[in-house]
Amino acid sequence: MSAEEKSMSIIVTKGSLDWAYPPFILATTAAAMGLPVTMFFTFYGLPLLLKDLKLQLTAAGNPAMKMPMMGAHMGLPNLLTAVPGVDAACTKMMKNLMSKKGVASIDELRELAVEAEVRLIACQMTMDLFEYSLDDMIEGPELGGAATYIEVATQSDINLFI
Amino acid sequence: MADHTLDAKGLNCPLPILKARKALKDIPADGTLEIIATDPGSVADFEAFCRQTGNELVEHSEDDGTYRFLIKKTA
Numbered sequence: 001m002s003a004e005e006k007s008m009s010i011i012v013t014k015g016s017l018d019w020a021y022p023p024f025i026l027a028t029t030a031a032a033m034g035l036p037v038t039m040f041f042t043f044y045g046l047p048l049l050l051k052d053l054k055l056q057l058t059a060a061g062n063p064a065m066k067m068p069m070m071g072a073h074m075g076l077p078n079l080l081t082a083v084p085g086v087d088a089a090c091t092k093m094m095k096n097l098m099s100k101k102g103v104a105s106i107d108e109l110r111e112l113a114v115e116a117e118v119r120l121i122a123c124q125m126t127m128d129l130f131e132y133s134l135d136d137m138i139e140g141p142e143l144g145g146a147a148t149y150i151e152v153a154t155q156s157d158i159n160l161f162i
Numbered sequence: 163m164a165d166h167t168l169d170a171k172g173l174n175c176p177l178p179i180l181k182a183r184k185a186l187k188d189i190p191a192d193g194t195l196e197i198i199a200t201d202p203g204s205v206a207d208f209e210a211f212c213r214q215t216g217n218e219l220v221e222h223s224e225d226d227g228t229y230r231f232l233i234k235k236t237a
Contacts, residue, residue, distance in 0.1 A: 025176050
């Protein structure tokens, strides 16, 4: 690969369907471009390592989320996002849209990340806090804490917080 | 004639790049990979991919929304 090898790390802190994309897209692409990549999953990013992903989306607090609909772009007032079933409907709509536009699923990107030997670190403190065990997770993640990440970060050329 | 052709039509970022990377692994040194894509972002992305990985983007062309890339495995 590239003569001067660069490396990248990403702190993954968000676990909604939309926010799961940037870290996995960047990690898999960087790995494809020959960079060793480490992803550190903490707080709400940690559930992205669960075997069974149940990713959801909400328009609450997100005025920028506007879906293309019949030639226009439709947003959702915050109040409506509190109605039961609305988040589920938004999630379904987003998944349909993604599949129609040839956007990979998070499951697929995650598999590609594992295949590309992206190093996955599950935050030990978050595991304790939210009561998860490695048995709940896919094969591959190791456990680590802030110091583990900082060591990786000092050796990486690109460090992202998402 | 390329050693292998990858049909990445209908796939969106970053799948054309990820699939190209995988396909390149099975190409012999100095062999060529042809990629057919419909993602307009793939033009800039394949240029960057080749610069970063040291593979050679021999040619690329566009015909009515379909993009064709020819990459020579030089890395």
